[in-house]
Amino acid sequence: MVVTVYLLIVYDVGVERVNRVKSYLRTELHWVQNSVFEGEVTESQFRRIETNLERIIDRERDSVIIYSFRSERAMNRNVLGLEKSPLDVIL
Amino acid sequence: MNSAGLEQCGMIMTRKNYYITTDGLLKRNENTLYFINKDLKRPIPINKIYSIYSYGALTISSQALNLLSKEGIPIHFFNRYGFYSGSFYPRETLLSGDVIIKQAEHVIDHDKRIELARSFVRGAALNMRRVLSYYGIENGISDTLMDLDSSNSVTDVMNVEGRIRSDYYNAIDSILPEGFRIGKRTRRPPENMTNAMISFGNSLLYSTVITELYNTQLNPTISYLHEPFERRYSLALDLSEIFKPTLIDRMIISLIKKKAIKAEDFEHGMNHCLLNNSGKRKFLAEYDRRLGKTVKHRELGRKVSYRRLIRLEAYKLIKHLIGQKSYEPFVMWW
Structure with a gap:
């Protein structure tokens, strides 16, 4: 039985590492806007993302916050102003 | 976590x-x-x-x-x-010589092939019957289906399938509004709106089945109902038959009945009719939503998506081929 979670990741990291964090997260989750990613992942993907982020960041200087929800439906999403990157699958 | x-x-x-x-x-x-x-x-x-x-x-x-x-x-x-x-079709990573040999054996052995070809047609027909009975349409599918047991060549089996499908489309016409009736089934190019959606949907489903087959050890070119010709993934055609009524036809009927798709979603030509860009986008969005929809699986005791049901069908076929469990086609149980 595979369990999934919906993740919202925000980060504030040193300029030297910001690109590495961004390009890594781009392979795993949807880019929402600057320094914000989200998406549904399995438990094992979740662990992999945490491990990989810990490897990239400098624990003394950077901050990454991972919000997790039971499912996408457990979260409300309300966009004010522009939606920089809609999540639709039809392009 | x-x-x-x-x-x-x-x-x-x-x-x-x-x-x-x-x-x-x-x-x-x-x-x-x-x-x-x-x-x-x-x-x-x-x-x-x-x-x-x-x-x-x-x-x-x-x-x-x-x-x-x-x-x-x-x-x-x-x-x-x-x-x-x-x-x-990316390089295969799930390779099994054993499964391929068994797949081929079931084509070469006439009885084994007919048994599978009949199963696919029976599965398709029973799902068509489910669609019709959902809309309360009387039909003679069960009677025609009885001819299946006496069909001893693949051509005969195909003919039974053809007769059932043509009766089925006629029956569906009785609940479709004027303008959306299928009439005669026309392909390449489809000549009216519903024919256009059936063609579009069937191609889409065929590709979805190819993706699922890619994720199994089955070779997609070795098939039973359709001739395993060259240049096509004919096993995907076999499995598509079973899912067309549940996934595509029900969806088309519902899009028409809810007026979610209208005449302006098509490009009407002299002797053809096709979904235009807005029509395609609507169709694809609804298809994707349906693939992700889940139903409670009786044997597994958990919810599975429609997309997953297709994969399970491939697994059932493997079990049949390697002699673990006789193949029973998926029939919509809800």
């Missing part, structure tokens, strides 16, 4: 299908994929892609193909009219 707080959701759809309906470029940058067209540049996380359906004029770089291949993601290409033109 706090696993106690996690809901068991049963639906493992963390990878999504992407449908490209506009013209553009698919390229790779730093291990992720970008789709770029005149209006947007969208990163698509590689670990979030299940397969890609391409309906526009798409330019792809070989780096992008390498990445897709590494991740085992197929791309299906359709021409402007929505007809299937081919797939990028």
